[in-house]
Amino acid sequence: MTIVYDDEPDADEIPVRRIRFTINGAKKVAEVEPRLLLAHLIRQGLKLTGTHTGCDTTNCGACTVLVDGKPVKSCTMLAVQVDGHEITTVEGLATASELHPLQEGFKEEHGLQCGFCTPGMMLAAKALLDHNPDPTEEDVRWALSGNLCRCTGYQNIVKSVLWAAEKLRS
Amino acid sequence: MIPAPFSYYRALSVDEALDLAAEHGEEAKFLAGGHSLLPLMKLRLALPEVVIDIGRLADLSHIRDAGDHITLGALTRHHDLEHSGLLARELPLLACAAGQVGDPQIRHRGTIGGSLAHADPASDLPAVVLALDATLVARGPSGTREIAAADFFGGLFETALEPDELLTEIRVPKPAAPRWSFQKFTKRAIDWAIVGVAVQGDAVALVNMGETPLRAAAVERALADGAAPRAAAALAAEGTRASADINATRDYREHLARVLVARGLQEAHARA
Numbered sequence: 001m002t003i004v005y006d007d008e009p010d011a012d013e014i015p016v017r018r019i020r021f022t023i024n025g026a027k028k029v030a031e032v033e034p035r036l037l038l039a040h041l042i043r044q045g046l047k048l049t050g051t052h053t054g055c056d057t058t059n060c061g062a063c064t065v066l067v068d069g070k071p072v073k074s075c076t077m078l079a080v081q082v083d084g085h086e087i088t089t090v091e092g093l094a095t096a097s098e099l100h101p102l103q104e105g106f107k108e109e110h111g112l113q114c115g116f117c118t119p120g121m122m123l124a125a126k127a128l129l130d131h132n133p134d135p136t137e138e139d140v141r142w143a144l145s146g147n148l149c150r151c152t153g154y155q156n157i158v159k160s161v162l163w164a165a166e167k168l169r170s
Numbered sequence: 171m172i173p174a175p176f177s178y179y180r181a182l183s184v185d186e187a188l189d190l191a192a193e194h195g196e197e198a199k200f201l202a203g204g205h206s207l208l209p210l211m212k213l214r215l216a217l218p219e220v221v222i223d224i225g226r227l228a229d230l231s232h233i234r235d236a237g238d239h240i241t242l243g244a245l246t247r248h249h250d251l252e253h254s255g256l257l258a259r260e261l262p263l264l265a266c267a268a269g270q271v272g273d274p275q276i277r278h279r280g281t282i283g284g285s286l287a288h289a290d291p292a293s294d295l296p297a298v299v300l301a302l303d304a305t306l307v308a309r310g311p312s313g314t315r316e317i318a319a320a321d322f323f324g325g326l327f328e329t330a331l332e333p334d335e336l337l338t339e340i341r342v343p344k345p346a347a348p349r350w351s352f353q354k355f356t357k358r359a360i361d362w363a364i365v366g367v368a369v370q371g372d373a374v375a376l377v378n379m380g381e382t383p384l385r386a387a388a389v390e391r392a393l394a395d396g397a398a399p400r401a402a403a404a405l406a407a408e409g410t411r412a413s414a415d416i417n418a419t420r421d422y423r424e425h426l427a428r429v430l431v432a433r434g435l436q437e438a439h440a441r442a
Contacts, residue, residue, distance in 0.1 A: 017178060034178030034221065035211075056171050058209055059360065061275060070249075070278040076208050077279065078201075080178055081225060124274065145359035146273025 019083035023048070024092030032079045039063045039074040041082075042089060050090040050119050054148075061147030064120035065089050071127040073146070090119035093126070101167040102126060102160070111160030113151035121147050125161040133169055137162065173211035180223045184309060184338060187224050191334045192311050194220040200336060201225060202245055203279040205272070206288035230283070230338055233257060242340040244283025248272070248295075251282060261342055263350040263370050267298045270352065273360040283337045286322070289329045289382070292362040294354065296323060297383035301368040301375035304342045310335035323382035347371035349438035353430040357417070364417045365426040367406075369434040379410040379427055386410075389431055399439060403432035 016031045023046060030045055042051045042065065054062030056075050063074040066088040093100035102122045105111065112118045121144060128135055128143035135143070140161045141154070149157060181187035191198055198220035201207055210216035224230070230245040233254045240260055242251070251257055251268035258265050271277055271285070271294050285295045286306065299306070304319045311334055322330050331337060353367040354377070366377030367386075372393045374386040388408035392401065407424035414420045 015175065015177065033175070035173040035175055037172065037212075040172075056212070058205065058272075058276065061273070064275055071275045072279055073275045075212075076205060078178075078204065078208070080180075081201075081204065081223065127274070142359075143274055146275045 017080050017083075019080055021082050021085055021087060023087040024089060030079070034078065034080050036079040037075055038065070038072075038077040038079050038082055038087075041079040042074060042087070045079075048089050048091050052116055052119060054116065054120075059148065060117070060120075061124060062117050062120045064123045064147060066123055066127060069127065069130060071124045071146075088123065088126075090122055093122060100126075101164040102129070104167065105160040105162075105164035106157075109156050109160040109163050111152065111157045117147060117149045117151075121149065121157055125164065128161070129165055129168060133165060135162070135165055171212040173208070174214055174217050176211075176218055177220045178223065179220065181227065184224075184227060184230070184336065187222055187227070187336055188309060188311060188334065190220070190222045191336065194222075196333045198222055198333070200287075202284040203247065203281045204284075205276055205280040206284055206290065224336070231281075235260070236341070239341050239343045242282055242342065244286075244337045244339060245281045246283075248277035248280050248282070248285075249274075252277060260344050261302065263302065263345075263352055263368060264295075264298055264342065266350075267294045267352045267354075267368060270294060270354050276360075282340060286340070287329060287331060287337045289323050289327050290362075291323075291326065291380060291382055292378040293383075294352075294363060294366055294368075294377055297366060297375040297377040298352070298368045299340060299342065300383045300385060301370045301373045302342050302345065303373065304340050306337060307339040307341065308332075308335040309338050314338075316341075320385070326381040345370050347442070349442050351434040351437035351441075353434045353437075355426050355430060365412075365423050365430055367427070367430040367434040369431075369438045371438075374406075374431060374434070376406070376410060376427055376431075379407070379412045379423060381411065384410060386427075386431060393435075399435035400432055403428055403435055406431035 020029050039053050042048050052062040054060035058076045065074045140158050199218035201221050201223045230243040232243040234241045248268040248271045285293050299319045306317045308315045317330050351369040354363045363377045368375045374389045376384045388405035389402045406427040412420045412423035
């Protein structure tokens with residue numbers, strides 16, 4: 001966010017904080033206004049537009065990212081709160097040559113139509129599979145209960161996650 | 171939606187948080203997990219000039235066995251309550267209810283202290299600590315104060331906390347009776363309870379049936395007088411002041427309270 005002053009401000013009036021964090025394995029330093037949301041840091045500051053902002057009210061889960069491996073809704077976290085922490089976004093899933101098994105699973109099982117909810121779904125699913133490699137269908141549904149999809153009716157999303165779980169186990 | 175500008179301070183100790191609160195008074199808000207405060211700030215329903223981030227005070231995040239009671243640090247996250255082996259044994263009502271707050275993402279950020287201090291009557295944990303007869307511990311400039319859960323919730327989003335006090339700990343007595351149940355009626359997993367019920371022994375508390383979490387006093391009296399659970403549950407709406415909103419009329423909430431109390435008492439008795 002650009003901040004414009006009418007008069008030259010004193011140094012301690014400039015409300016910018018320096019934060020250090022890691023995103024998808026890369027160390028970054030950013031200067032942010034305290035009110036900057038994590039979702040906006042990711043999308044506008046880092047130009048990682050795979051993280052979508054849907055409802056902007058902590059409901060839909062489209063903006064889900066991992067902070068220290070845990071799924072959070074980045075529209076409901078301040079950028080200053082990730083100072084010193086590790087963020088993973090959907091851009092961090094694939095390697096240069098290979099899709100992540102979750103991405104493959106969504107492709108194989110038709111886990112998306114419009115794709116808007118998909119990045120958030122994949123990161124919520126990754127958090128599940130990281131600590132539960134052999135989830136039941138019920139486990140998957142519960143892990144995705146904070147993510148809304150308006151196209152698929154969820155069946156294929158659940159199948160996609162189970163596909164990825166099996167691939168990761170083999 | 172972007173919050174209005176504010177000055178941000180990160181407290182590195184409880185003492186520093188209290189000093190900042192004393193300095194800024196009612197202009198300041200504590201930020202814990204942020205899942206009550208940030209949505210309000212984004213809607214500009216809350217406009218704090220100062221935000222004191224207490225999210226890194228690790229000594230406020232713990233679950234400990236203290237003999238006849240359990241102590242919970244105010245910054246303990248819902249996810250940690252849900253997955254605590256100690257709570258599963260000693261306070262299964264709390265572990266179960268914490269596992270139904272919001273959704274997985276919300277449970278990774280939200281804290282028990284934040285939920286209690288925010289005092290939304292539609293929140294689950296205020297009614298749970300009320301049913302469990304918990305004691306809330308607050309620290310302020312003049313020291314530490316203990317507040318019974320029954321005296322803590324004063325009104326809609328209002329608590330007994332002073333602006334310069336910080337909720338630091340929740341002490342929950344180990345229940346004498348193993349009978350418990352948590353009932354929550356929602357449209358989607360993620361939603362606030364349209365109505366919820368927490369049962370521990372013969373204590374029954376209601377979510378979203380008034381401006382504060384409430385004990386279902388008429389139900390408890392009937393049970394104490396020997397009424398059958400079903401007959402007692404029929405009194406669940408007595409003394410409540412449920413609001414009407416897009417999800418439910420007052421009549422419907424009262425109906426849900428009777429049904430959910432009946433289910434809760436039945437499930438609790440089945441555990442005896």
